Amino acid sequence: MTLAEADAKPRKPLFALKSAETILSELDDAIGADDPKSTAARAKVLAHIRQTLSDARKSAEAELIATGKGTRCAQNLSNAEDEIIAAVHAFATRRVYPVDNPSGAEAIGLAAVGGYGRGTLAPGSDIDLLFILPYKQTPWGEQVTEYILYLLWDLGQKVGHAVRSVDECIRMAKADMTVRTATLEARFLTGDKALFDQLVKRFETEVMPKTGPEFIAAKMAERDERHRQMGNTRYVVEPNIKDGKGGLRDLNTLFWIGKYFYQVKTSQELVGKGVLSAADYRLFSRAEDFLWAVRCHLHFITGRAEEKLTFDMQPELAERMGYERRIGMLGVERFMKRYFLVAKDVGDLTRIICASLEFNHAKDMDLVGRVLAPFRSGRSKIKGETDFVVDTGRLNIARPDVFEKDPVNLIRMFMVAGREELLFHPDAIQAIRRSLGLIDNRLRNDPRANECFLTVLTSPLYVERILRAMNESGMLGKFVPEFGKIVALMQFNMYHHYTVDEHLIRAVGVMADIANGGLRNELPLTHELLPQLNDTRLLYVALFLHDIAKGRPEDHSIAGARIARRLCPRFGLTPAETDTVAWLIEYHLLMSEIAQARDIQDPETANAFADVVQSPQRLALLMILTACDIRAVGPGVWSGWKGSLLRALYYATEPLLSGGHSQVTQSDRIGAAREQLSRALSDWPTDEVGTYIGRHYDHYWLRAEPELQVEHAKMIRNADRAGEPFAGSIRVKSFEGITEVSFYLPDHPRLLSLIAGACTMQDASIIGAQIFSTRDGRALDTFRLRRSFTSDEDEKVRATRIIETVRQLLQGKRQILIDLGKESRHNKRLKPFALPAQVSVSNALSEKFTVIEVSGLDRMGLLYALTHAISDLSLTIGSAHIGTYGEKAVDVFYVTDLTGQKIMSKPRQRKIHDALMAVFEPRKAEPKVVNG
Numbered sequence: 001m002t003l004a005e006a007d008a009k010p011r012k013p014l015f016a017l018k019s020a021e022t023i024l025s026e027l028d029d030a031i032g033a034d035d036p037k038s039t040a041a042r043a044k045v046l047a048h049i050r051q052t053l054s055d056a057r058k059s060a061e062a063e064l065i066a067t068g069k070g071t072r073c074a075q076n077l078s079n080a081e082d083e084i085i086a087a088v089h090a091f092a093t094r095r096v097y098p099v100d101n102p103s104g105a106e107a108i109g110l111a112a113v114g115g116y117g118r119g120t121l122a123p124g125s126d127i128d129l130l131f132i133l134p135y136k137q138t139p140w141g142e143q144v145t146e147y148i149l150y151l152l153w154d155l156g157q158k159v160g161h162a163v164r165s166v167d168e169c170i171r172m173a174k175a176d177m178t179v180r181t182a183t184l185e186a187r188f189l190t191g192d193k194a195l196f197d198q199l200v201k202r203f204e205t206e207v208m209p210k211t212g213p214e215f216i217a218a219k220m221a222e223r224d225e226r227h228r229q230m231g232n233t234r235y236v237v238e239p240n241i242k243d244g245k246g247g248l249r250d251l252n253t254l255f256w257i258g259k260y261f262y263q264v265k266t267s268q269e270l271v272g273k274g275v276l277s278a279a280d281y282r283l284f285s286r287a288e289d290f291l292w293a294v295r296c297h298l299h300f301i302t303g304r305a306e307e308k309l310t311f312d313m314q315p316e317l318a319e320r321m322g323y324e325r326r327i328g329m330l331g332v333e334r335f336m337k338r339y340f341l342v343a344k345d346v347g348d349l350t351r352i353i354c355a356s357l358e359f360n361h362a363k364d365m366d367l368v369g370r371v372l373a374p375f376r377s378g379r380s381k382i383k384g385e386t387d388f389v390v391d392t393g394r395l396n397i398a399r400p401d402v403f404e405k406d407p408v409n410l411i412r413m414f415m416v417a418g419r420e421e422l423l424f425h426p427d428a429i430q431a432i433r434r435s436l437g438l439i440d441n442r443l444r445n446d447p448r449a450n451e452c453f454l455t456v457l458t459s460p461l462y463v464e465r466i467l468r469a470m471n472e473s474g475m476l477g478k479f480v481p482e483f484g485k486i487v488a489l490m491q492f493n494m495y496h497h498y499t500v501d502e503h504l505i506r507a508v509g510v511m512a513d514i515a516n517g518g519l520r521n522e523l524p525l526t527h528e529l530l531p532q533l534n535d536t537r538l539l540y541v542a543l544f545l546h547d548i549a550k551g552r553p554e555d556h557s558i559a560g561a562r563i564a565r566r567l568c569p570r571f572g573l574t575p576a577e578t579d580t581v582a583w584l585i586e587y588h589l590l591m592s593e594i595a596q597a598r599d600i601q602d603p604e605t606a607n608a609f610a611d612v613v614q615s616p617q618r619l620a621l622l623m624i625l626t627a628c629d630i631r632a633v634g635p636g637v638w639s640g641w642k643g644s645l646l647r648a649l650y651y652a653t654e655p656l657l658s659g660g661h662s663q664v665t666q667s668d669r670i671g672a673a674r675e676q677l678s679r680a681l682s683d684w685p686t687d688e689v690g691t692y693i694g695r696h697y698d699h700y701w702l703r704a705e706p707e708l709q710v711e712h713a714k715m716i717r718n719a720d721r722a723g724e725p726f727a728g729s730i731r732v733k734s735f736e737g738i739t740e741v742s743f744y745l746p747d748h749p750r751l752l753s754l755i756a757g758a759c760t761m762q763d764a765s766i767i768g769a770q771i772f773s774t775r776d777g778r779a780l781d782t783f784r785l786r787r788s789f790t791s792d793e794d795e796k797v798r799a800t801r802i803i804e805t806v807r808q809l810l811q812g813k814r815q816i817l818i819d820l821g822k823e824s825r826h827n828k829r830l831k832p833f834a835l836p837a838q839v840s841v842s843n844a845l846s847e848k849f850t851v852i853e854v855s856g857l858d859r860m861g862l863l864y865a866l867t868h869a870i871s872d873l874s875l876t877i878g879s880a881h882i883g884t885y886g887e888k889a890v891d892v893f894y895v896t897d898l899t900g901q902k903i904m905s906k907p908r909q910r911k912i913h914d915a916l917m918a919v920f921e922p923r924k925a926e927p928k929v930v931n932g
Helices: 020-031 039-067 070-096 139-154 166-175 177-184 193-207 212-229 248-261 267-272 278-302 314-320 331-360 366-372 409-419 426-434 447-457 463-473 475-479 500-515 524-532 537-545 556-571 575-586 590-597 603-613 616-631 640-658 666-680 686-693 698-703 706-722 751-761 792-811 822-826 862-872 906-920
Strands: 109-112 127-133 159-165 187-191 379-382 385-391 394-397 727-733 738-746 766-773 778-786 838-842 850-857 875-885 888-897
Touching (some): 039 139, 070 127, 109 193, 127 139, 127 166, 187 193, 212 248, 248 331, 267 278, 278 314, 394 409, 394 426, 409 447, 409 463, 409 475, 426 463, 447 537, 500 537, 500 616, 524 616, 524 640, 537 575, 537 616, 590 603, 590 616, 590 875, 590 888, 616 640, 666 686, 666 698, 706 727, 706 778, 727 792, 751 792, 850 906, 862 875, 862 906
Parallel strands (some): 127 159
Antiparallel strands (some): 109 187, 379 385, 385 394, 738 778, 766 875, 850 888, 875 888
């Protein structure tokens, strides 16, 4: 039975639960005159048990929907399973294998273990059984065991089982921690209770004494490893309800610790022992009930043991649990916010119980202490501090009235904890939580409190740890109410991996890592810029506030800048510093959007960006903030490719702001690029180099990277010497996390679409494309693919397949299916997202090109469909910039008409808009033509 419900009086379920004897009587009626051992009788038994189990599950689900009580649902399912197993056991021992005069060897004790042993089951949970046999056994025990197991398996249940004598149980419990945990949770079901009682008595006298610290250390280490595998945070937006941080398994761990170390049977006994307060117990009960409700709903919806709250499940769960849309927040976002707050409560309970173990039982907890925290006895003063002391190695308050006498100490304590590199004493945590009511507007506007907070926020050695501790305690959301509004707030999209508050703390942590010398290889430009900044404090403040207005109906960048203008003076920033922070927040997405969705080699891109930024100092600040922001979004979101795009935009813009742009004309840039390639091809004959350079138009030298120009030159030379009309080359760029595939072939109006189709056929994700034509009518296209394999060789193999697929398509040996990528329209992970498609056609973003920006729900084959439509419109694509943000695709094409001119005609722009919008909209069935 669960901790939260163990001491509650048994309540009658809302549905009529059949007893084992009733079920047994119904089985007798079902088989009639058939021999109980016959195949026909077994089939009837199986059918009746299946129907009984189905009815019980339907009734439990109905009660869950009606009452919302998750723990009750889990108990109802467990109770129903108990009666079914007891009935099957009775049928097996009384009808199928009856023994008139059983000996001591003909006995079986049947116990539930594992999660089932706690008296709770989800619809898809495993049924863990322990068959306890006497020391001396007969074939009868094996027959009965097999009958029960095979019947349960034929029901479709996942049954884990062990068949052991009491001696074997004890021996294995001593040697194996998993077996010890299962035995700890054993609960008698049916059969010979004397065998079960003997097992429990021997376990409590021979295994449990003096092994509490060892058991707890093992469970905590097991928990830490499980958290590590799950990402070590409870704030992932697709959490695991069972094994994730703050999930049901963490509550189970608390149950095991309480039962094993304190020798308790109910949670009420933990309250009596001073481990949990009455309020803590209520918190435990509410958390458990919510998590069980979510898990049971999830199993009922999916029809299986699904434990991950995936995006496609979250909206339906929110609807079933009654979470509706409110201003600024979807129902699913409200539901997930509740989930994360509960996960936080589970973390609080874990800290409370573990701290109680550490401090109240220190003399017995040397082994546990090595797992939980370092232990030092006694109290000692802290130099310069009269209100705080070091108590048994942790920071504690010196007197009970420290916070009441001066509420600023609530903020100062966190600053001291960071400065002195101390963890919090559990008494201090409790005192902070009890004193949150002292945080009012007077304290929020106290210069001393804000000075302490700014010190914490701008101290790279400890800022992330202390901000997270402040957030976990509830203090951060109280001191900065605007932050409190985004605590546990998730954004219902596939791009952001964490809740908003966790993302902000991680973004500040990335900045601290850089300041401490980390990420040098990943963010080289950031380390170059940092020493040039006048004040790095502004970055910490901007990162802490940049998404603070999420969850509001208005643009969060503009609203966030407005909040910053109000908060920064409170924190102690000057008007000029406040203006800079507000500007950074208002434009914190701009650099990333331009770098990933614009042609950086187009001079107009850098000019327009420079007009917004206006100063080299702001450019450097925005560059660092953008890198920190992207890296904090989630694992795998940052890549070397994104870093290279940001650096390219920085290097293109910085001269315009520092006054260097007038010194280098476009002709100078073209000449320098040609000269650089000539030097790189120094082993070629001079006349051959000159002839090759003459094959390219001017814009090639402005837009292609020097390394890519060399790669192109070698590919084209080899193709010309071999007399091949088609050539391909591959360049794996490990640091950027991309693979470049270049093609040299006769130009073709649908060439980009064809190559995009080939990439889709090989499951390759395109993140960028550069398209060039040579003066002799050849096409020179380079596609950048998102890396999929850890091995460079595997990347080359896939790229080679793409090149060969393009060759075969051109030769007519293969064809692109009309519905290429159609199946991904029905991808269940994309199903819950409804993104309106948008198409914009602009002539203001480039001097030479019309820029088409398309955004909408991503899918496999989307780029192929878009480029196919653009080809149908008789447009020439100069460059393509492919962006994917979770479920959202943002693709930008720089195009001209077939004569190389911009698209100026309004009717033709409308035609482009409508044709590309149609790519996202399901086509209506063509009317059939019937001949009269």
